[in-house]
Amino acid sequence: MNADDPKFTAHVLGEIEDLTPAERAEIEALLASDSAAAAEAAETRALAARLRAELSGEAAAPLAEHQRAAVLEAAKTPAPASKIVQFPRRATLLAMLAACAVVGISVGLVYQSLQMPAPVSIPPVAAASGSLENLHADIARLTVAEPPAPVQLLGVSAPLAPAHSDLRVDMGTLPPAPDIMNTGAMMPPSPHVGGSVVTNPNTFTGTTVLSTGMISVNGGVTTFSSSTITTFNSNVSLTQAPTVSGTNGGVTVLGTLATADASHYRRWENQAGIESETAAVQLQDRGGSHQLPSAVTKASPNQQIAAFTSPPTGGAYAGSYSDTPRDYLQGFNTNAFDAVAENGFLAVRDNPLSTFSADVDTASYAIVRRMLSSNELPPQGAVRTEELLNYFTYDYPQPKGDAPFSATMEVATCPWEPEHRLVRVGLKGREVPRDQRPPSNLVFLIDVSGSMNMPNKLPLLQQAFRLLIEQLGPKDRVAIVTYAGSTGIVLEPTQDKEAMQAAVDRLRAGGSTNGASGVQLAYQVAERSFIRGGTNRVILATDGDWNVGVTNQSDLLGMIAQKAKGGVFLTVLGFGMDNLKDSMLVKLADRGNGHYAYIDTPMEAKKVFVDQLSGTLVTIAKDVKLQVEFNPARVGAYRLIGYEKRLLAKEDFNNDKKDAGEIGAGHTVTALYEVVPAGKETPPIATVDKLKYAALAPQPNPEPARSAENGGPNQINIVTTSDGRVAVTQDKTEADGSITHTLARSDRAQRVAETGDVLLYGMPDVTQGLNRCVATTPQTWMKLARSGKVEAHGPHRTLVIDGAPGGSKLAQTSSDPMGLPASVRNEMLTLKLRYKAPDGDKSTLLEYPLVDPGTSWEESSRDFRFAAAVAGYGMLLQDSSHRGQATWESVAAWAHEGLGEDKSGYREEFLNLVKRAKELTR
Amino acid sequence: MPAPDSLELTALLDRFERPLVRYAQSITGDLESARDVVQETFIKLARGGMNSSSEGGDNARHTEAWLFTVTRNRALDHQRKFSRIIPMPITEDRPCVAPGPAAALEQQESASALFRLLDALSPNQREVIRLKFQNDLSYREIAEVTSLSVTNVGFLLHTGLKKLRQLLREQTSEDFNLSRSVL
DSSP states (O other): OOOTTTTHHHEEETOOOTOOOOOOOOHHHHHOHHHHHHHHHHHHHHHHHHHHHHHHHHHHOOOOOHHHHHHHHHHHHHOOOSOOOOOOOOOOOHHHHHHHHHHHHHHHHEEEOOOOOOOOBBOOOOOOOOOOOGGOOOOOHHHOOOSSSBBOOOOOEEEOOOOGGGGOOOOOOOOHHHGGOOOOOOOOOOOOOOOOOOOOOOOOOOOOOOOOOOOOSSSSSOOOOOOOOOOOSSSSOOOOOEEEOOSSOOOEEESSSOOOOTHHHHHOOOTHHHHHHHHHHHHHHHHSSSOOOOOOOHOOTTOOOSSOOEEEEEOOOOOOOOOOHHHHTOOOOOOOOOOOOOOOOEEEEOOEEEEEOOOOOOOOHHHHHHHHTTTTTOOOGGGGGHHHHHHHHOOOOOOOOTEEEEEEEEEEETSSSSEEEEEEEEEOOOOGGGGGGGOEEEEEEEEEEEEGGGGHHHHHHHHHHHHHHHHOOTTTTEEEEEESSSEEEEEEEEHHHHHHHHHHHOOOOOOOOOOHHHHHHHHHHHTTOOTTTEEEEEEEOOOOOOOOOOOOOOHHHHHHHHHHHHHHHEEEEOSSSSOHHHHHHHHHHHTTTTTEEOOSHHHHHIIIIIIIIHHHHHHEEEEEEEEEEOTTEEEEEEEEEEEEBBBBGGGGOOTSSSSOOOTTTTOOEEEEEEETTTTTTOOOOOOOOSSSSGGSSOOOOOOOOOOOOOOOOOOEEEOTTTOOOOOOEEEOOOOOSSSEEEEEEEEEEETTTTTTEEESSOOOEEEEEEEEEOEEEEEEEEOOOOOSOOOEEESEEEEEEOOTTTTOEEESSSSSSSSSSSSTTEEEEEEEEEEOOOTSSSSSSEEEEEEEEOOOOOTTTTHHHHHHHHHHHHHHHTTTOOOOTTHHHHHHHHHHTTOOOOSSHHHHHHHHHHHHHHHHHO | OOOHHHHHHHHHHHHHHHHHHHHHHHHHHHHHHHHHHHHHHHHHTTTHHHHOOOOOSSSSSHHHHHHHHHHHHHHHHHHHHHHHHHOOOOOTSSOOOOHHHHHHHHHHHHHHHHHHHHSSSSSHHHHHHHHIIISOOHHHHHHHHHOOOOOHHHHHHHHHHHHHHHHHHHHHOOOHHHHHHHO
């Protein structure tokens, strides 16, 4: 035995199972005695480690998403008896040809001056209907011709309907297979490319082969890049950095262009999201700041694609722009709530989370109504779209099980911006039947100051309270506190309805107002007659005129919030229009865990105190917060309609100390999001300046790509691989002489000098034997110890494939992006809800994912249409820049479509308001 | 192993799709064919194909070897059908976030140095080195995948590594980048 024996190498590599004990002994003796053999062994080990590291850096693409889906689908369907011949294919020759055109269209660029030595011919193909998704064809038929045969591209005419998602090609006119050369590529359309692009029929005339180098851009578009580039024809490869020069110049496309052999086909599947971010082409802008020019996303409708012109010198390139992935990788920023006026669009990649507090106030609707009916347009500040939406009840399902409310979502075409989607989030509080309502301890706190002495104030107020008293049961108690120049208890707590009615009738207005002292007294009375397990509530009725005494707002609000914690909630009723302190009343109700209604008519009093009395009195959940996480693979940008004053920081969602909105029995909460699907043109998004100090943020220093000559046993090696990441390897010799290999890949690695352990930062991914541990967040870091132990810190996913005999065990926890099942990747968003029981301190979390089934406006529900109409009404009243195609006429039409039964007549009344508003704005 | 359920299948996909696509690509030379091959392999697995064709043994290691075997056979079939195809380097999956051009070039150089050396080996040697060091298969598994004997695999690896070491020694003096990168 010597060092030049394969068995010696096997031993060095830890392959001992096929060695006899005698051979092992002989080799070990040789290693111990012969220093040359030991040196050979060390060299082989070093080479093995290096191979492991370097080879791990080689690109390893996953399957295309649809291929994974097909595999998982195959698991569901039982195996057919015959062997598998075909697999679902979405894109084939025609798709590719067309896609090639489409991509070109979506960018609106043509690259010429590529040379194609041999003519390529493809018989004319007429384009017709069928979406890209549906392009199934038998690839086998299409890949038959003998390679060196010249191929001709005679003319593919493809009138292409808007955008790449709607590519239409007719498979019916396929000519006999052998003539067809399969070529073409489908670029991964970047999420930022797209928009409504329509082209004229495009004609492809003959072509030849690509040669090298220069690509010139037709037209003054600055940047262009594609992750893959299509070529047709013979065995010519175009590699290495071609230069793209355009009229605005300064763009270099680095990367490799690939050509397909004539007999071969090539497809680039559409892989939204992650895959397209890791495109192979890098864009460099020599001229400083790098912008995604709008020209790229917005090609003119009549852009002509003059692909493959003038053989033999013409060649065409079409490509899609991949947005700089750099920005993507810098993580999300959290600037979600700086909107002061109307919420604008936010980019999902910067703000994937939208967080806000539930709100059941309805005052704004009645205030607007009041103004419109007095022939006045409301000031923009009076229009709170969420209160308009929540004024109406929608037909949401009753909650099931123990949950105090149900959540439903619906998504359909956004009526004022048909390219966008409108998502409706609806919460419905559990109904509490009148006879099951817990006993109430109510304190009416009534403003009887001089300003209340108007027909639409005190008399209306008295009418309202009479209605309320009629609804009360024998166990309910009422006290009345008035406040004006002096504060007093008009009615001590009583269950006697006649006494209550009499006290209400006796109310007279006069004097000035010191709201604060009245509020204090009302709370004292409420606490005195507190009903454990019942409803304890102060009902404040005022025009909001606080003009006497030291009314320190923050003291007052603090006191109310504290009382709310103690179980006495506050409902606020606004009256009158002359000096209503709307903003103050919103705040009072918010702090007091109650809701704010504006009583402008006896009808409205009936709505609040009769129709929705349970909701007004019984709180079923408090601190209800909503957080929506958008999937960047599906959604480019979004806009929360309304809720401007209810926005929360994303961290507040999980912070149980942070107060939020309450939901009463039977209350519905409705929120709408206008969503820009990924890939569609995004409306202008407010941006912030580039961070000045971002590069200075402390980061762990990567170990230089070099390690000690001789690090002792179980040395961990760190190597920088060609993809710019690091590969960390360890060969650990086990007691039995076998070797356990560990390979870790991460962005950075750092060696701990004292222990020799290695810390891994930047999406570490550690494979040890068959087991694998993958970080799922950029913050996750891992440690590979000299002992071979792997520790993960932060969210990660472990994948254990246990090689024990007797069966494989597979365990999986959480998921990394690529590992997410297709169902999750397809989700548009996830709605998360947190709420507390009315007397609880700890919140409960509910989660609801939403997949967009592509519902059209026509297929949407009545409630959906009505809510859209209300949002449109709000936008028009606010003169919103986001109103798109919404007009008073269209709002009325949508509302009409969504009218439904409308038992209480509120929706009919809405139509009248729309009419009134239309007249006033004319 | 009977047909895996979807959880198992997802786990196996997560674990092996990339290594298998890479391996298939080393045979077919292009990514799309490689993906097709691997898709077919997984579909076969999903439909319980391992059951009917397996020679026994049912642990996860065996599943891995089976996946590589089927991928290899299908990739070779594909190659035979399209033998005139000249493989193209495909860089689709490389991340875009690259350092400056100079650094990128330097990195490319040192990384491709080893790949260049690998090119000097025979296809057989290259393949067993890939299976051993890129995919961490044992001699026996490599033998199973490639239909070679274990002795044969040991011999190919031994001679392949020996040749690489020799080439490396020759290169080291002239190529600074190479010594820079490892160990």
